[in-house]
Amino acid sequence: NAGVMQNPRHLVRRRGQEARLRCSPMKGHSHVYWYRQLPEEGLKFMVYLQKENIIDESGMPKERFSAEFPKEGPSILRIQQVVRGDSAAYFCASSPRLTGELFFGEGSRLTVL
């Protein structure tokens, strides 16, 4: 059973471009979370999704950021018109049910020039 797969692992964008980060949860997992990690900081919750539904997006900036988890395919975190402050590691995590134990991917490191 493959773990949580994220791609790309590294992404470089110029200011104003769009960044798309993908996450394939573990097989059988229907709960997906996105977290952001800045240097020397813990993981900050962004959004919690189930298939085709956004359950909680309270941690996601209202502008430029969006997330989806379609019926088929990976979950996508999309950042439009990136700015330097968006540079961070973005981690996806999945869970088969609501137990608290999340399984993390290896993260996508976004650098905005």
Added chain:
Amino acid sequence: EDKVVQSPLSLVVHEGDTVTLNCSYEVTNFRSLLWYKQEKKAPTFLFMLTSSGIEKKSGRLSSILDKKELSSILNITATQTGDSAIYLCAVYLTQGGSEKLVFGKGTKLTVNP
């Protein structure tokens, strides 16, 4: 606002030392407390604690939850260089129909030979 605070933020020890990492929390709708270890990549699960006073052990690592004091400790005995990592404490909570992990900033442990 839900808050998880870890201390110390950083710790340097020699191989063979015993360390104690602290985590305190102030949250509504607590469900459980989790410890993760993060080396260069994905956080990996260590423990989940739901009941006060019951110690969980895995090899040289152990952890216990104190619900009265709203805190937990993670102990590592006979430390090895491979224990060098960031140790993350997280609280699993429910909030308005959502469920999520709220993380502390982590304790960066460095074990020198």
